[in-house]
Amino acid sequence: xxxxxxxxxxxxxxxxxxxxxxxxxxxxxxxxxxxxxxxxxxxxxxxxxxxxxxxxxxxxxxxxxxxxxxxxxxxxxxxxxxxxxxxxxxxxxxxxxxxxxxxxxxxxxxxxxxxxxxxxxxxxxxxxxxxxxxxxxxxxxxxxxxxxxxxxxxxxxxxxxxxxxxxxxxxxxxxxxxxxxxxxxxxxxxxxxxxxxxxxxxxxxxxxxxxxxxxxxxxxxxxxxxxxxxxxxxxxxxxxxxxxxxxxxxxxxxxxxxxxxxxxxxxxxxxxxxxxxxxxxxxxxxxxxxxxxxxxxxxxxxxxxxxxxxxxxxxxxxxxxxxxx
Amino acid sequence: xxxxxxxxxxxxxxxxxxxxxxxxxxxxxxxxxxxxxxxxxxxxxxxxxxxxxxxxxxxxxxxxxxxxxxxxxxxxxxxxxxxxxxxxxxxxxxxxxxxxxxxxxxxxxxxxxxxxxxxxxxxxxxxxxxxxxxxxxxxxxxxxxxxxxxxxxxxxxxxxxxxxxxxxxxxxxxxxxxxxxxxxxxxxxxxxxxxxxxxxxxxxxxxxxxxxxxxxxxxxxxxxxxxxxxxxxxxxxxxxxxxxxxxxxxxxxxxxxxxxxxxxxxxxxxxxxxxxxxxxxxxxxxxxxxxxxxxxxxxxxxxxxxxxxxxxxxxxxxxxxxxxx
DNA sequence: CTGTTAGCGCCTTCAA
DNA sequence: TTGAAGGCGCTAACAG
Numbered sequence: 001x002x003x004x005x006x007x008x009x010x011x012x013x014x015x016x017x018x019x020x021x022x023x024x025x026x027x028x029x030x031x032x033x034x035x036x037x038x039x040x041x042x043x044x045x046x047x048x049x050x051x052x053x054x055x056x057x058x059x060x061x062x063x064x065x066x067x068x069x070x071x072x073x074x075x076x077x078x079x080x081x082x083x084x085x086x087x088x089x090x091x092x093x094x095x096x097x098x099x100x101x102x103x104x105x106x107x108x109x110x111x112x113x114x115x116x117x118x119x120x121x122x123x124x125x126x127x128x129x130x131x132x133x134x135x136x137x138x139x140x141x142x143x144x145x146x147x148x149x150x151x152x153x154x155x156x157x158x159x160x161x162x163x164x165x166x167x168x169x170x171x172x173x174x175x176x177x178x179x180x181x182x183x184x185x186x187x188x189x190x191x192x193x194x195x196x197x198x199x200x201x202x203x204x205x206x207x208x209x210x211x212x213x214x215x216x217x218x219x220x221x222x223x224x225x226x227x228x229x230x231x232x233x234x235x236x237x238x239x240x241x242x243x244x245x246x247x248x249x250x251x252x253x254x255x256x257x258x259x260x261x262x263x264x265x266x267x268x269x270x271x272x273x274x275x276x277x278x279x280x281x282x283x284x285x286x287x288x289x290x291x292x293x294x295x296x297x298x299x300x301x302x303x304x305x306x307x308x309x310x311x312x313x314x315x316x317x318x319x320x321x322x323x324x325x
Numbered sequence: 326x327x328x329x330x331x332x333x334x335x336x337x338x339x340x341x342x343x344x345x346x347x348x349x350x351x352x353x354x355x356x357x358x359x360x361x362x363x364x365x366x367x368x369x370x371x372x373x374x375x376x377x378x379x380x381x382x383x384x385x386x387x388x389x390x391x392x393x394x395x396x397x398x399x400x401x402x403x404x405x406x407x408x409x410x411x412x413x414x415x416x417x418x419x420x421x422x423x424x425x426x427x428x429x430x431x432x433x434x435x436x437x438x439x440x441x442x443x444x445x446x447x448x449x450x451x452x453x454x455x456x457x458x459x460x461x462x463x464x465x466x467x468x469x470x471x472x473x474x475x476x477x478x479x480x481x482x483x484x485x486x487x488x489x490x491x492x493x494x495x496x497x498x499x500x501x502x503x504x505x506x507x508x509x510x511x512x513x514x515x516x517x518x519x520x521x522x523x524x525x526x527x528x529x530x531x532x533x534x535x536x537x538x539x540x541x542x543x544x545x546x547x548x549x550x551x552x553x554x555x556x557x558x559x560x561x562x563x564x565x566x567x568x569x570x571x572x573x574x575x576x577x578x579x580x581x582x583x584x585x586x587x588x589x590x591x592x593x594x595x596x597x598x599x600x601x602x603x604x605x606x607x608x609x610x611x612x613x614x615x616x617x618x619x620x621x622x623x624x625x626x627x628x629x630x631x632x633x634x635x636x637x638x639x640x641x642x643x644x645x646x647x648x649x650x
Numbered sequence: 651c652t653g654t655t656a657g658c659g660c661c662t663t664c665a666a
Numbered sequence: 667t668t669g670a671a672g673g674c675g676c677t678a679a680c681a682g
Contacts, residue, residue, distance in 0.1 A: 008677085008678090010651055010652090011651075011652080012651070012652085015651090015652080027445055029417065029420040029421045030421055030675085030676080031362070031421070031423060031674090031675050031676070032358075032421040032422045032423065033357075033358040033359075033361040033362045033367065033422075033423060033674090033675080033676095034358075034362050034658090034674075034675035034676040034677090035675080035676055035677075036358040036658095036676095037356070037358045037359050037362055037657095037658050037659065037660090037674090037675080037676075038657080038658050038675080038676045038677050038678085039658085039676080039677070039678095040658080042358065052383070052386070052387060052390075053383065053384075053387055058377070058378065058383060059378075061377070062377060062378055062404065062406075065377075065402070065403075065404050066404075066406070069403075069411070069414070069415075074401060074403075074418050074422070075401070075402065076399060076400070076401055076402075077390070077400065077401075077402035078390075078394075078399075079387065079390050079391075081387075081391070086394070089394070090394075092354065093399050095354040096354045096355055096356070096357040097357045097358075097399070098356060098357065098358060120352055234585075234586070234589055237589050237590075238588075238589050241589065241590070241591045259586070260559075261559070261584070261586050261590075264559055264562050264563050264566070264590075265562075265566070265586075265589075265590045266566045331661085333661085333662090335667060335668090336667075336668085337667065337668090340667090340668080355659085355660075356658090356659050356660070358658090358659080358660095359658075359659035359660045359661090359674090360659080360660055360661080361660095361674095362658090362659080362660075362673095362674050362675065362676090363659080363660045363661050363662085363673080363674055364660080364661070364674085365674080
């Protein structure tokens with residue numbers, strides 16, 4: 001009897017005991033599908049992540065899953081592996097499962113009609129880490145300009161004037177903002193970035209590797225290189241190691257995004273850290289608020305922006321000769 | 326009309342077209358719960374992982390999720406974070422969701438009645454990576470003795486005779502088997518492991534760090550150290566780096582389990598690799614076989630054991646002086 | 651306080 | 667070839 005198990009309605013001690021005993025005896029577990037069909041709520045949250053093998057996203061997923069289960073929701077984890085087609089299918093799946101809400105880290109390449117499909121969602125959704133143009137959803141992101149600026153201020157303070165950036169396409173808002181912040185911070189000190197030091201087409205580790213090799217081989221080698229995300233940092237570090245350069249004596253390096261092994265290797269890598277735990281918490285908090293007040297989107301859209309921070313370790317130091325400009 | 330959408334039964338062109346059009350128009354998505362209630366199959370697979378932040382498990386999860394979605398199943402990912410209580414709750418969840426099958430990487434500490442609960446499962450389940458005593462389930466594991474032996478053969482061939490092992494408790498089958506394999510391989514060459522060189526109580530990175538420090542500080546320092554999993558490798562590497570030792574000149578190190586950054590750092594770390602992709606594939610294959618032939622457990626139990634392999638990089642070399650014994 | 655009932659959306663069966 | 671009906675397990679509403 002549902003009243004007994006769910007604690008709704010009034011049931012005598014004795015009956016309750018009998019029901020519970022029988023339930024245990026039979027190994028009874030409530031049928032979630034039937035419940036969902038009847039009640040209209042699935043108590044399932046969708047987690048649609050662009051790439052779960054990215055350690056940064058994994059940290060988010062881990063924290064998100066924890067929070068969700070604490071709140072009594074289960075999570076269907078969908079990994080798009082940066083493939084738009086998989087993302088589309090995964091969205092369809094969550095639609096079918098009648099998820100109560102969704103957290104979306106969108107893929108970089110989008111499919112036709114994505115915005116349209118997202119605006120018509122029958123459940124609340126929130127964007128995490130990456131915002132989408134033309135979609136005024138709740139979102140939790142970091143201040144990417146500030147991330148760039150933090151790195152720039154640190155390098156400038158050390159005396160670096162010839163600095164290089166390894167990044168993906170400036171078409172991507174995140175990369176662009178990080179570069180802008182970096183550039184602007186230097187500019188505020190009267191230092192202007194040499195454009196040929198900005199490697200803009202590093203879309204993956206291999207490309208970052210080649211970009212770093214090019215930078216290292218230049219006669220006017222920069223005194224510091226920054227990689228704008230953890231994938232690119234991997235390629236950069238490999239190139240630096242291959243070249244036999246001594247860090248930070250010959251070259252300072254740093255990255256945006258921390259990685260668990262950045263303080264295991266020597267020299268330990270200086271980074272700009274994203275507050276992943278806080279991002280996950282705020283994100284889940286906000287989503288659950290929407291889910292619980294399921295009376296449509298009466299609440300105003302929230303665009304939560306958190307602040308990254310600088311973590312100085314050993315891979316950055318004063319350049320040997322603070323040459324011209 | 327279900328016949329039209331599902332392609333069952335016979336429907337005229339024209340009606341079909343009308344139905345499809347209407348479905349698109351309305352943004353119709355079949356209600357998975359209703360379908361599941363009616364058909365008894367949820368097309369959901371449970372993935373109950375001991376610790377998703379372990380990169381090795383993450384690789385498995387990634388491959389499993391891919392395979393499942395290719396086969397038309399969605400995955401509910403449950404992370405136990407090595408907490409037995411969370412594992413118990415997650416199992417309950419999958420029971421409620423009426424999963425069609427489950428892949429289980431069990432936590433190390435188990436809860437009372439776990440074996441009993443697992444034997445009564447109403448759906449097929451398969452163990453991955455870790456087997457459970459007293460449970461004759463299908464399983465996919467690696468030959469852990471062989472993993473130890475591969476490392477031992479490599480170190481012995483290089484001339485190492487005084488080697489140390491950093492491992493968790495020998496109560497855990499995996500750690501014990503790896504040690505056994507390691508010990509036996511050396512023994513076959515007439516070399517017997519010094520027992521005080523076997524650090525057996527390293528349960529986490531911090532403990533491995535201290536264990537490595539102890540080994541390094543000994544006057545009769547070993548010429549090689551092996552860590553039996555990736556967590557422990559982290560602690561070991563940190564201790565070695567802190568001590569300012571030059572690897573592999575002063576000390577050879579290696580690990581069981583590869584990590585994506587083991588070939589980024591210098592020296593690159595020699596390892597024994599587990600065939601994670603193959604493990605995931607065989608695992609999903611076997612489970613789906615069971616799920617599809619849902620006529621109970623008529624198929625014989627399969628215990629699939631895959632072979633690890635040796636990946637020699639730069640962290641192991643001949644010891645400087647091949648001293649006595 | 652306790653037992654009964656209707657109906658959630660789907661699919662299978664049967665009738666037209 | 668098409669329409670109608672029943673029932674999967676649950677919960678909310680209502681009757682005893």
